[in-house]
Amino acid sequence: MGWIGETIDSIKSIQIRQLLTQAVSLGMIVTSALIIWKALMCITGSESPVVVVLSGSMEPGFKRGDILFLHMSKDPIRAGEIVVFNVDGREIPIVHRVIKVHERQDGEVDILTKGDNNYGDDRLLYAQGQLWLQRHHIMGRAVGFLPYVGWVTIIMTEKPIIKYILIGALGLLVITSKD
Amino acid sequence: MHSFGYRANALFTFAITILALVCAMASLSDSLNSPSPSAHVQVLNINWFQKQPNGNDEVSMTMNISADLQSLFTWNTKQVFVFLAAxxxxxxxxxxxxxxxxxxxxxxxxxxxxxxxSNKYRFIDQGRNLRGKEFNLTMHWHVMPKTGKMFADKIVMPGYRLPEEYR
Structure with missing residues (x-):
């Protein structure tokens, strides 16, 4: 019967104690992943410490599928920095470069952004009639870069079937593993 | 213990660990580089200088920009984004x-x-403050690595001044 037969046999031979052990170790994996994510949130001060680039508007610097590490600090935002911002009425955050900054004496700031690969600035992307971004639109600034890794999440969101196959296979592996 | 699955898993984990280590080392090696870039900007002409109907000053100028940023490049550099800001x-x-x-x-x-x-982006003030205004021209650069940490720095060039009158 080979591999499938062995798998079925090992499912049949599961004892309650072994099942509990496996459930606990699965729980440990999930919890530690969550702990790492939350710890990153605390360290970077950003709601989402890692973002995946979804569009080609920052090419050739950032391509679709690259990963950016964000950092959110109290430091003032300056021209040239790559920021991730949320525009009112849009769900998906945008990663673009700051090209203009007007900072008032009290610390309030007006920011204009542009994608390196776009012809014009981002006023067309902002909410209707909005000329500037304010501090509260900014989710973080990009500090680090890792190529290609984000493709995993892009593929999983666009082809959910692959996600279910992957989760199913991993689950089966955990159940059938003997030690 | 010696099934195909375990061996594949061990190999995969090892490969990912080594890859992450190499990426981290590549990124760290960037900080060993101590660059010495230079930049020079000359404002050749104020093309026009006027007040917009909504009350903001706008100016258009022609510039001569020269720079030597060769020392910024290392083996982990994908590109350098450079811009000139007033x-x-x-x-x-x-x-x-x-x-x-x-x-x-x-x-x-x-x-x-x-x-x-001439200036690629519009030079518009928030208000009417540009007549006779002294300003700095700053050459900024952002080094984008093949992987790892991004670097940025600048050269400030002070002592530029806009004309006293609209033209």
């Missing part, structure tokens, strides 16, 4: 930064350049 202070704003020109330098061979250009 920076000045007004009674209302403690800092205004307006990008006038930018460019992407893909390789070390292109990092020593000379360009004659």
């Amino acid at each position: 920076e000045y202070e007004t009674p209302k704003n403690s800092l205004n930064q307006i990008s006038l020109w930018d460019g992407i330098i893909p390789s070390k061979e292109h990092a020593k350049f000379w360009i004659h250009t």
Whole structure:
């Protein structure tokens, strides 16, 4: 019967104690992943410490599928920095470069952004009639870069079937593993 | 213990660990580089200088930009993003930064350049403060690595001044 037969046999031979052990170790994996994510949130001060680039508007610097590490600090935002911002009425955050900054004496700031690969600035992307971004639109600034890794999440969101196959296979592996 | 699955898993984990280590080392090696870039900008002409109907000052100028950024490139450098910003202070704003020109330098061979250009982005103030205004031109650069940490720095060139009258 080979591999499938062995798998079925090992499912049949599961004892309650072994099942509990496996459930606990699965729980440990999930919890530690969550702990790492939350710890990153605390360290970077950003709601989402890692973002995946979804569009080609920052090419050739950032391509679709690259990963950016964000950092959110109290430091003032300056021209040239790559920021991730949320525009009112849009769900998906945008990663673009700051090209203009007007900072008032009290610390309030007006920011204009542009994608390196776009012809014009981002006023067309902002909410209707909005000329500037304010501090509260900014989710973080990009500090680090890792190529290609984000493709995993892009593929999983666009082809959910692959996600279910992957989760199913991993689950089966955990159940059938003997030690 | 010696099934195919376990061996594949061990190999995969090892490969990922080594890859992450190499990426981290590549990124760390960047900080060993101590660059010595240079930049020079000359404002050749104020093309026009006027008040917009909504009351903001706008100016258009022609510039000569020359820079040598070759020393910024290392083996982990994908590209260098360089831009020239006008920076000045007004009674209302403690800092205004307006990008006038930018460019992407893909390789070390292109990092020593000379360009004659008018401002690529509009130089508009928030208000009517530009007449006779002294401003700095600042050459900023952001080094984008193949992997790892991004670097940025700048050269400030002070002592530029806009004309006293609209033209």
